[in-house]
Amino acid sequence: MEEALFNFISNYISLSNEEKEAILDLDIFRQVSKGTVLLKEGQKSNEGYFVLQGCIRTYYIIEGEEKTTAFYTEMEGTTPHCVLNNKPSEYYIAATEDSLITISNANMEAEIFQKFPKFETLCRILSEELLAKEQINFNDFKTSSPEKRYINLLEKRPDLLQRVPQHQLASYLGIKPQSLSRLRTRITKNNKS
């Protein structure tokens, strides 16, 4: 399974065996089961998460309602905001499936950047790339109606529709579960007629 990570990294930089060892030595691989909460609102943390297998999500609880804002699946990951600003987290992170993830932390990063500057290059590229993706996602969201967003999702991440509960998907699309349900019947009816 660690191979998946090295494969992913090899898209960006090449790793010597020594460097691979250094990563394995960090002991960052964790198996988490469905429903496990990795980060809670109000909690401070300096951990970053990267999904090798499975799915995790971030969500807020606003006026008693869960609002899912992101899903991370294979070869995706996130460093929570609270790690960067060192304030209590405003949101939760939990596994929506049994998952294999890496959990890294800020100190460990500093150390390895020193030993292998190459890793800093990797992290810079990854976060620039992520930033660009995030901006495109945001742009798409802003410039689309809920219905278009759903259709977009059908095209771009069809797996999510299968592996994730509808009510989580709904808030991810910025609407209520009832509206998502209605929207889906509206679309299938129109396609038939």
Next chain:
Amino acid sequence: MEEALFNFISNYISLSNEEKEAILDLDIFRQVSKGTVLLKEGQKSNEGYFVLQGCIRTYYIIEGEEKTTAFYTEMEGTTPHCVLNNKPSEYYIAATEDSLITISNANMEAEIFQKFPKFETLCRILSEELLAKEQINFNDFKTSSPEKRYINLLEKRPDLLQRVPQHQLASYLGIKPQSLSRLRTRITKNNKS
């Protein structure tokens, strides 16, 4: 004016005079006047923009309509998506005010990272920070109604309401200009009664 940039950078790393010189030698400072289009849809580019004074925005033209998705003001900046994926740009970037900005390019970056690895650290930190901010913005947007978004904007970036045309603000909030206008009168009426 260059001082503003060095001040900003000093929040993250300290620069020697030699390093400051290296930046100045890059000759990246540009004065652009209101309306100047920096990047067009369909165009390839490897330039990044950073605002020292003024305001630039990114916008799409979708079915003949401008959709503004971001504003960048003092000490904010962006590397367009097309620079990172090396494909034609999907959106425009233009100055909404007479502005003083830096225009850097990818080659120049590679060169300076080599000479001064410190700059790569700076760029990694900046883009991680930006990514986190972008995610928070996205989360706020997803979990709010247009009205709440407007009220949020009133609190967080009141300057924008003053310096930017209403119709650009409207699409930035994900609604039509007419709706923004209605929404504003609704809010002020409710506050009075």
Next chain:
DNA sequence: TTCTCTTCTTAACTTAGGTGAACGCTTTTA
């Protein structure tokens, strides 16, 4: 099994944003 909790769906009603059109006002352009 039975009970409970969660998830998803449907329905009726309300509300807010979209649409198309019109009107002043300002800015640009001819």
Next chain:
DNA sequence: TAAAAGCGTTCACCTAAGTTAAGAAGAGAA
């Protein structure tokens, strides 16, 4: 200077999402 274009606002009507409530299906626990 006159005409045109752009911008912000208002209105009436339409449409889709929010709200509240109810019920069916499935999962998990006692």
